[in-house]
Amino acid sequence: MSAQRRQLHLNLFVYPGGHHEAAWRYHGSDPGRVLDIAFYQDLARRAEQAAFDAVFLADGPSLPDNVRYASRFRLEPLTWLSAIAAATERIGLIATASTTYSEPYNLARLFASLDHLSRGRAGWNIVTTGAPDAAANFGLDEHPVHAERYDRAREFVDVVGKLWDSWEDGALVADPGTGVFADTGRVHPVNHHGRHLRVRGPLNTPRTPQGRPVYVQAGSSEDGRAFAARYAEAVFTAHQTLESAQEFYADVRSRAAALGRDPDGLLVLPGISPFIGSTEAEARALQEEFDELTQPGYSLDLLRRLLGLELGEEELDRPVPRHLIETGGERGLGSRFQLVLDIVDRERPTVRQLLHRLAGARGHHVVAGTPEQIADILQRWFEQGAADGFNVMPPWLPGGFDVFAEEVVPLLRRRGLFREAYQGRTLRDHYGLARPESVYATTPAAVPVPAPTTAPARQKEHVPS
Numbered sequence: 478m479s480a481q482r483r484q485l486h487l488n489l490f491v492y493p494g495g496h497h498e499a500a501w502r503y504h505g506s507d508p509g510r511v512l513d514i515a516f517y518q519d520l521a522r523r524a525e526q527a528a529f530d531a532v533f534l535a536d537g538p539s540l541p542d543n544v545r546y547a548s549r550f551r552l553e554p555l556t557w558l559s560a561i562a563a564a565t566e567r568i569g570l571i572a573t574a575s576t577t578y579s580e581p582y583n584l585a586r587l588f589a590s591l592d593h594l595s596r597g598r599a600g601w602n603i604v605t606t607g608a609p610d611a612a613a614n615f616g617l618d619e620h621p622v623h624a625e626r627y628d629r630a631r632e633f634v635d636v637v638g639k640l641w642d643s644w645e646d647g648a649l650v651a652d653p654g655t656g657v658f659a660d661t662g663r664v665h666p667v668n669h670h671g672r673h674l675r676v677r678g679p680l681n682t683p684r685t686p687q688g689r690p691v692y693v694q695a696g697s698s699e700d701g702r703a704f705a706a707r708y709a710e711a712v713f714t715a716h717q718t719l720e721s722a723q724e725f726y727a728d729v730r731s732r733a734a735a736l737g738r739d740p741d742g743l744l745v746l747p748g749i750s751p752f753i754g755s756t757e758a759e760a761r762a763l764q765e766e767f768d769e770l771t772q773p774g775y776s777l778d779l780l781r782r783l784l785g786l787e788l789g790e791e792e793l794d795r796p797v798p799r800h801l802i803e804t805g806g807e808r809g810l811g812s813r814f815q816l817v818l819d820i821v822d823r824e825r826p827t828v829r830q831l832l833h834r835l836a837g838a839r840g841h842h843v844v845a846g847t848p849e850q851i852a853d854i855l856q857r858w859f860e861q862g863a864a865d866g867f868n869v870m871p872p873w874l875p876g877g878f879d880v881f882a883e884e885v886v887p888l889l890r891r892r893g894l895f896r897e898a899y900q901g902r903t904l905r906d907h908y909g910l911a912r913p914e915s916v917y918a919t920t921p922a923a924v925p926v927p928a929p930t931t932a933p934a935r936q937k938e939h940v941p942s
């Protein structure tokens with residue numbers, strides 16, 4: 478990372494309708510456009526005008542039951558981000574894809590294709606998929622357990638990395654004179670034989686502008702942290718307090734250093750969902766307006782999947798029955814489960830209060846305040862060892878994003894905390910990450926690398942994104 482002043486990174490985390498579970502019912506929303514690509518292309522252009530690092534799309538290969546009450550279907554990230562790539566020039570494009578419910582060869586070429594068609598702007602949010610109901614969509618009777626999912630994920634990411642490297646820089650010659658299209662001496666089979674996967678390779682797509690799309694990851698459990706320390710270049714995470722974010726930040730960076738990595742090569746980006754008003758009272762009133770639109774049918778289902786609690790509407794104004802929450806087994810391994818349990822233990826909320834806490838952003842940090850107050854929170858977490866930037870999660874779209882870009886971003890710039898304009902063209906440029914060399918590279922490329930042209934299982938448990 479260059480010697481220039483450290484500046485924070487901002488991603489726009491796009492969720493159909495917005496992150497608040499009742500966003501689609503808010504009078505400022507436009508639920509009829511949740512499947513309109515022009516809506517998302519326009520949103521991405523706005524984030525690009527604000528010089529955001531990336532737009533990010535979550536994913537899960539199953540449909541949650543509570544779609545009855547909220548826009549909880551999925552935009553398949555690689556497909557939608559390809560269309561967004563065509564409408565933008567610089568903003569990064571981070572797509573989520575599962576290591577449990579995908580095959581490495583196909584996934585490698587899908588992301589390589591996104592990196593080529595965007596001229597070096599692709600990132601892969603590596604998830605193992607927490608939702609057990611995905612298993613039935615892939616012919617499995619049982620959802621693989623947490624440890625098994627991470628074991629496959631490690632092997633999966635190793636294979637995908639080798640496939641992306643299977644074409645060295647300079648392998649694509651395309652010389653009509655000599656008739657050599659590809660220098661096959663620089664195209665390598667990966668011949669991977671592992672516990673979970675067998676892949677011969679090489680990849681059928683030449684090396685991408687970034688060498689490898691950016692590795693993003695979002696696990697916070699013991700396995701999740703070890704995985705992040707080993708592979709992640711950017712880590713998404715959910716924290717309710719500065720202290721828990723500081724602990725996570727220090728931990729993953731020290732784990733990375735212990736593995737011989739430069740900790741600055743791993744960016745930590747907590748999620749934040751801001752309600753913004755010209756006064757704090759106005760911002761809180763806006764948040765309450767959203768919470769009043771929530772429907773117990775949706776929220777109680779979320780609580781069942783997060784904590785395993787089967788509760789009814791008659792219990793909404795009673796304290797959360799802490800004694801009924803099972804902390805052992807698979808569910809207890811997940812970081813989101815722990816995060817919600819900490820809220821229950823710390824705040825002793827009623828069921829309704831807890832549902833409203835989760836309605837905003839599923840356990841991510843929800844804040845309400847003036848633009849100055851929001852900028853203060855971002856600056857504090859950034860300067861006090863809790864974050865290198867943030868996944869901005871607008872409660873509703875597009876308005877919740879526009880007010881952030883128009884009111885908070887200028888304040889961050891005035892404080893020298895955020896870029897005025899893009900310095901580079903690729904996501905690696907924006908994140909200040911090096912372009913990796915192919916692991917097969919023996920000698921420097923004979924043919925110089927072309928720069929991106931302009932105009933680059935048993936017990937159900939679930940962790941929502």
Ligand SMILES: Cc1cc2nc3c(=O)[nH]c(=O)nc-3n(C[C@H](O)[C@H](O)[C@H](O)COP(=O)(O)O)c2cc1C
Binds near residue numbers: 534535604623
């Ligand atoms: C910002 C953020 C985005 C996430 N996006 C997804 C997603 O798109 N799909 C998914 O299955 N899980 C998603 N997750 C959940 C994580 O992949 C992971 O399952 C969760 O953080 C629990 O990790 P753990 O099992 O290591 O605790 C997301 C988590 C965070 C913090």
